[in-house]
Amino acid sequence: MTAGIFLIIPLFFLFSVKVEKNKVITISKPIVITQARKTPAFYLYQQANNLEKKEEEEVSASVTTTLLSTEKINSVTLPVQLAEMKLSQSEIGSSVDYGFRIAQTQNKQMPSIVAPAVQEIQRNESLAETKTVLVQPNQSPLKKWATVRGKFEVKDGVGVVDHIVEISRVEEGQVREVGQIDLKAGLYSIDIESPQGELVARIKDRSGILIGMDTQKVINLQSRGQYFEGPFIRVGPPGGVAGNPVIPSGGGQTIADNSSHVGLGRSAPGARNLPNSAVSTKAKNDASGISVSLFSEQNRLEKPKDQFSNISQNSSTISLITDKNENYTNVVSIRQTADTSETPLFTNRWVNGVLSYVSDQMKIEFKSKGAPIIIGRVFSDQKPLAGAKVQIESQPGINPIYLDQFMIPNFKQEETSENGYFMFVGLEAEEYSVVAFQNNKIIGHQMFIADMDSIAYQNILTNTAPRAVLVRSFDAFSGQPVDADIVSSDLEDIIETQAGLASFRTNNSLGISSYVVRTKQNYMPITYVQDSRLDHVHVPLISEDWINKIVEKLEMNPAPASGTIIGFVPNIAEYDMYLISEDYDTKQVVYFDQYGQISKTQVAGGGFILFNVPVGAREVVVQEKKSERIYSQVHFVKNSQTSVSHFSE
Numbered sequence: 001m002t003a004g005i006f007l008i009i010p011l012f013f014l015f016s017v018k019v020e021k022n023k024v025i026t027i028s029k030p031i032v033i034t035q036a037r038k039t040p041a042f043y044l045y046q047q048a049n050n051l052e053k054k055e056e057e058e059v060s061a062s063v064t065t066t067l068l069s070t071e072k073i074n075s076v077t078l079p080v081q082l083a084e085m086k087l088s089q090s091e092i093g094s095s096v097d098y099g100f101r102i103a104q105t106q107n108k109q110m111p112s113i114v115a116p117a118v119q120e121i122q123r124n125e126s127l128a129e130t131k132t133v134l135v136q137p138n139q140s141p142l143k144k145w146a147t148v149r150g151k152f153e154v155k156d157g158v159g160v161v162d163h164i165v166e167i168s169r170v171e172e173g174q175v176r177e178v179g180q181i182d183l184k185a186g187l188y189s190i191d192i193e194s195p196q197g198e199l200v201a202r203i204k205d206r207s208g209i210l211i212g213m214d215t216q217k218v219i220n221l222q223s224r225g226q227y228f229e230g231p232f233i234r235v236g237p238p239g240g241v242a243g244n245p246v247i248p249s250g251g252g253q254t255i256a257d258n259s260s261h262v263g264l265g266r267s268a269p270g271a272r273n274l275p276n277s278a279v280s281t282k283a284k285n286d287a288s289g290i291s292v293s294l295f296s297e298q299n300r301l302e303k304p305k306d307q308f309s310n311i312s313q314n315s316s317t318i319s320l321i322t323d324k325n326e327n328y329t330n331v332v333s334i335r336q337t338a339d340t341s342e343t344p345l346f347t348n349r350w351v352n353g354v355l356s357y358v359s360d361q362m363k364i365e366f367k368s369k370g371a372p373i374i375i376g377r378v379f380s381d382q383k384p385l386a387g388a389k390v391q392i393e394s395q396p397g398i399n400p401i402y403l404d405q406f407m408i409p410n411f412k413q414e415e416t417s418e419n420g421y422f423m424f425v426g427l428e429a430e431e432y433s434v435v436a437f438q439n440n441k442i443i444g445h446q447m448f449i450a451d452m453d454s455i456a457y458q459n460i461l462t463n464t465a466p467r468a469v470l471v472r473s474f475d476a477f478s479g480q481p482v483d484a485d486i487v488s489s490d491l492e493d494i495i496e497t498q499a500g501l502a503s504f505r506t507n508n509s510l511g512i513s514s515y516v517v518r519t520k521q522n523y524m525p526i527t528y529v530q531d532s533r534l535d536h537v538h539v540p541l542i543s544e545d546w547i548n549k550i551v552e553k554l555e556m557n558p559a560p561a562s563g564t565i566i567g568f569v570p571n572i573a574e575y576d577m578y579l580i581s582e583d584y585d586t587k588q589v590v591y592f593d594q595y596g597q598i599s600k601t602q603v604a605g606g607g608f609i610l611f612n613v614p615v616g617a618r619e620v621v622v623q624e625k626k627s628e629r630i631y632s633q634v635h636f637v638k639n640s641q642t643s644v645s646h647f648s649e
Contacts, residue, residue, distance in 0.1 A: 144191045150230035152181055152188040156237055158212035164204045171197030172536040201233045208627035213238040239338025240307035243292035243319045246344045289325035296580045296619050312649050313337050314531040315632040316512055330454040334634055341459045372450030374424040378436050378460045384420035393433040431617050431636045433489050436460045444508040445489040449617045461510035471502045476540035477596040487516045508532050529635055529645040559612040563637040566644045568607040574625040575602055579610055588612045613637050622647040
């Protein structure tokens with residue numbers, strides 16, 4: 001995380017920032033450096049031409065037109081044991097029962113993806129009237145389950161003037177049906193084939209930029225005779241990504257919630273040499289020094305409370321909160337789109353006092369005064385959770401320290417107090433997966449990025465009512481189901497897909513999920529990465545023969561301490577792709593089409609391979625050229641391992 005990267009290697013993240021009147025940060029046109037952009041692609045094109053035609057045909061053999069790597073869904077042809085997927089009676093009211101759902105879709109071709117119907121809202125300024133034009137897509141015949149109708153409104157300043165409005169039912173990330181909206185009456189109507197998934201409403205301008213959005217689950221439908229009353233759709237500004245720091249206020253205290261104060265309310269033992277009043281006055285005067293940057297310091301928000309807009313709903317980025325006045329310790333966290341949780345700040349005085357107290361009590365001496373610290377907080381149903389235990393997944397021997405109600409480490413305490421806080425000290429600068437337990441059951445997890453002279457902070461958010469997640473594993477280019485074994489921090493047991501299909505239940509409601517995937521066939525082991533909030537996991541499996549031929553023919557020599565990232569971009573025709581890393585050689589980038597064949601440029605339905613990516617937390621950014629919309633994903637690159645993800649809404 002080094003400031004000024006634009007001057008060193010401007011190729012990696014080529015966009016500047018403009019500030020709208022409402023102070024929301026957006027992206028302007030990217031700067032194009034033609035020679036630098038085309039040189040790697042030109043070399044790759046030359047090398048790709050050297051591939052033998054026969055071997056290219058082998059790579060794309062047995063390809064069908066149904067591509068799960070682009071999130072199109074194959075039919076389920078083999079039975080699944082429903083007994084493994086039943087929910088208890090108390091869970092049925094709040095979670096989708098995929099056992100019943102799978103039974104309904106067995107031996108049946110699921111509907112193919114359809115283009116969303118859009119309503120073009122045309123504004124005649126001279127007549128001051130609005131006309132709604134419904135544009136019908138070409139879609140397959142619908143087996144109607146029911147008609148769903150409900151109220152529709154726009155809010156929070158979202159306007160409809162020469163914009164496009166659409167409403168659809170989305171299931172497993174795929175549009176199933178499209179509906180209609182009556183703006184004057186404030187109503188919507190949609191015929192659906194199944195009461196699953198979500199209703200998604202969007203308002204876009206003519207360039208494709210998202211102006212407003214709302215998503216509501218298709219649950220608790222009320223019968224009204226000939227139709228069902230659906231959820232109230234309220235379209236507001238789309239969610240952005242923000243650091244959400246808790247800025248010092250009042251007496252200079254950093255407020256973590258309405259009932260507790262972090263850092264200044266009561267001094268930790270070992271930090272009593274400065275009166276609280278003096279600290280409060282100084283902190284109050286220096287609050288203006290706090291700043292928030294996103295995308296690994298590539299974008300700095302004008303104000304700490306601003307958010308970065310025009311970013312896809314499943315994106316993640318690395319945030320850094322700093323204080324130029326050096327009253328507060330740097331905080332590194334992973335932020336996701338529409339995450340409104342707060343990031344509390346901690347005074348250097350409090351941090352030094354805690355470390356001194358821990359050192360005295362545990363009779364240890366830290367390797368470095370600036371060694372990374374993990375601080376986190378466990379929430380259940382949006383409230384701090386008492387009675388939870390935490391553990392670093394890969395290093396269970398590192399014991400957590402729980403903070404009492406006064407934010408003081410309590411070594412006799414074996415679980416979280418009423419404020420939900422925990423911490424780990426004496427760490428190395430790397431990434432850690434922290435799992436939260438209650439009653440010996442996994443309830444949530446989060447990834448923490450530990451840096452020197454910084455606090456790695458995350459909220460572990462969990463819900464008491466579990467939700468079901470459907471898993472599909474398939475060949476990335478043929479779409480055929482492939483059985484796989486899948487392990488995740490969410491899971492106590494290994495998931496074994498049958499006919500490429502399985503499901504599990506989770507209480508986790510925020511974060512990035514990493515699924516370690518292995519098969520008994522000729523597919524390479526991968527780590528699949530995605531937003532933990534999704535209700536489905538689509539795992540594209542990559543043939544070892546396919547990747548080995550590319551490595552051999554393009555002479556991609558492995559670099560030490562590096563891994564590989566493979567990204568699938570299913571629905572964007574023209575885009576730019578960046579790896580945020582100051583020392584990455586862009587000649588290591590390879591593009592491919594939807595059939596797995598090497599391409600000299602980005603291709604819709606295809607993707608890219610980043611070879612020799614330095615290990616550590618790395619951000620990959622895909623920027624759509626037409627709308628400048630950003631699709632960002634944090635990957636945790638490990639030596640000689642492959643990380644895979646989708647870049648889509």
